Amino acid sequence: MKINITHVAKLANLTLSKEEQEKFESQLSSVLDYVNKLKEIDTKNVEPTSQVTGLENVTREDEVKPSLSQEEALSNTKSKHTGLFKVKAILEE
Amino acid sequence: MNLNQLTINEAREGLQKRKFSSLELTKACLNQIKKLEPKINAFVTVCENEALEQAKKADNLINNLTIEQFNNFPLLGIPIALKDLFSTNGIKTTAGSKVLVDYIPPYDATVVKKLKDAGTIIIGKTNLDAWAHGSSGENSDFGSTKNPWNTEYVPGGSSSGSAAALSANMCIASTGTDTGGSIRLPASFCNIVGLKPTYGRVSRYGIIAMSSSMDSIGHFTKTVEDSAILLNVTAGQDKFDATTSNRQARDYTSLLKRSIKGLKVGVPKYLKYEKQELRTVGPYEKAMQLIKSLGAEIVPIDLPHEKYAIATYYIIQPSEVSSNLARYDGIRYGNNRSTFGDEAKRRIMLGTYTLSAGYYDAYYKKAMQVRTLIRQDFERAFKNVNVIITLVSPTLPWKLGEKISDPLKMYLSDIFTVTANLAGIPGLSVPAGFVDGLPVGIQILGPQFSEGLLFQIGHSYENATKEEAWRNLKPKL
Numbered sequence: 343m344k345i346n347i348t349h350v351a352k353l354a355n356l357t358l359s360k361e362e363q364e365k366f367e368s369q370l371s372s373v374l375d376y377v378n379k380l381k382e383i384d385t386k387n388v389e390p391t392s393q394v395t396g397l398e399n400v401t402r403e404d405e406v407k408p409s410l411s412q413e414e415a416l417s418n419t420k421s422k423h424t425g426l427f428k429v430k431a432i433l434e435e
Numbered sequence: 436m437n438l439n440q441l442t443i444n445e446a447r448e449g450l451q452k453r454k455f456s457s458l459e460l461t462k463a464c465l466n467q468i469k470k471l472e473p474k475i476n477a478f479v480t481v482c483e484n485e486a487l488e489q490a491k492k493a494d495n496l497i498n499n500l501t502i503e504q505f506n507n508f509p510l511l512g513i514p515i516a517l518k519d520l521f522s523t524n525g526i527k528t529t530a531g532s533k534v535l536v537d538y539i540p541p542y543d544a545t546v547v548k549k550l551k552d553a554g555t556i557i558i559g560k561t562n563l564d565a566w567a568h569g570s571s572g573e574n575s576d577f578g579s580t581k582n583p584w585n586t587e588y589v590p591g592g593s594s595s596g597s598a599a600a601l602s603a604n605m606c607i608a609s610t611g612t613d614t615g616g617s618i619r620l621p622a623s624f625c626n627i628v629g630l631k632p633t634y635g636r637v638s639r640y641g642i643i644a645m646s647s648s649m650d651s652i653g654h655f656t657k658t659v660e661d662s663a664i665l666l667n668v669t670a671g672q673d674k675f676d677a678t679t680s681n682r683q684a685r686d687y688t689s690l691l692k693r694s695i696k697g698l699k700v701g702v703p704k705y706l707k708y709e710k711q712e713l714r715t716v717g718p719y720e721k722a723m724q725l726i727k728s729l730g731a732e733i734v735p736i737d738l739p740h741e742k743y744a745i746a747t748y749y750i751i752q753p754s755e756v757s758s759n760l761a762r763y764d765g766i767r768y769g770n771n772r773s774t775f776g777d778e779a780k781r782r783i784m785l786g787t788y789t790l791s792a793g794y795y796d797a798y799y800k801k802a803m804q805v806r807t808l809i810r811q812d813f814e815r816a817f818k819n820v821n822v823i824i825t826l827v828s829p830t831l832p833w834k835l836g837e838k839i840s841d842p843l844k845m846y847l848s849d850i851f852t853v854t855a856n857l858a859g860i861p862g863l864s865v866p867a868g869f870v871d872g873l874p875v876g877i878q879i880l881g882p883q884f885s886e887g888l889l890f891q892i893g894h895s896y897e898n899a900t901k902e903e904a905w906r907n908l909k910p911k912l
Contacts, residue, residue: 393648400677
């Protein structure tokens, strides 16, 4: 099983060096070969399990409760401006 | 006996009777850390000043409390180490990764808050495979933790530092997370007790997420009784984690003394597995004979889809990892994505691939369907038996570096543990002896929310092996 490593890295927002691309391509291909053994199993009409709690629609009232202050929320950023997170422009004029 | 060697139960009794102070107990742990940390590398952060200050406060409280009031603080003055995946207000929390090398959370995880409310002294934050990705501790960005029983060997992972710190008596108990075996495996490799609770029994809020449908929050202790004492504090519904159960948590210490006579213990029919050499099978068979002699009935059971568990796990888990680690963009906190280590990059890409257009049905959906079959295997088995007992690991601890360049080989170390996470059931790892000077553990698996029963069997077994020579071995450090 071959994996298109440059495409996957782009989707995952990771930048890889040439050596990393080669190393990960062979390592991930061998993992995919291994997991492909699931194809042996007949899963027709088997419901998928996405969670194991059996809980459904757990909701709460939408009430204002104490939470992080603006200062606390910004306490770990390296890039802020007048009390806001500062990010690079994503839209151009 | 040095104070740092005490169990929670012993330390608590000593504190209550004023045989020693929390300050003395905390200093004994800190001294052990100072002495052994250069050899073991169990900690990312040691909270010496905070711990000493907390210990003084605990002593003040102890001196002013009645016995009834003292009982409201089940862990008062007890030094505990936290896996560095647990958010701690004002204390650096790295997840073992350079991405979070200087991240200081502005809040406590629910479990951390509960431990603090119970009177715990937080002695430090322990080393781990970065983001809890690994079975050996070697994926930490801050260096490998060493196994106290032989420092050339791995302590097991991903909760490597918590297991090593406890087995080297650097703390009285420690916390961990188990998504595919990350508590049970290191407990087994380090000769201590490790609990992976039922999914949803303990809140995940504030624990850095790995695979959200399987992450279970548990702990390491020196005895089964201590494990029950700790679960009494951490278990329960949390309004900040919608997957926690509204079932009332019981007093987990209440079943400890009950006999296991007449209980049915399932033993899976397989034992030769994937060409793995099972050098660990001797202690396992001896343990099963002993459990039989205590009056339990041994029943062979079949888990037909167990052989697909690792493949299922290595689709579902990386898929969830790729989603959970997508938030690390270096904008709000932490460093940018170029600082991820190799294993995180591998899992992010594997998960991105299995979730990507054209592959979703073949991988992710297929794995979720096989997960159903694995759950049904257990449901069927638990109609005939109360619990299932297996080995924790197919191999002994391996030498540092032995599996690091072959990720698939590393992944297969979790072959006996991942099923519990896929099925959401609890597992208790207890020491079962040694082979060639290295520890071997067995795990007791039960239906969802059967932690009390697991403690009952674990405690019985622990009691019955009390006089055996291997139980009194200490790491030579």
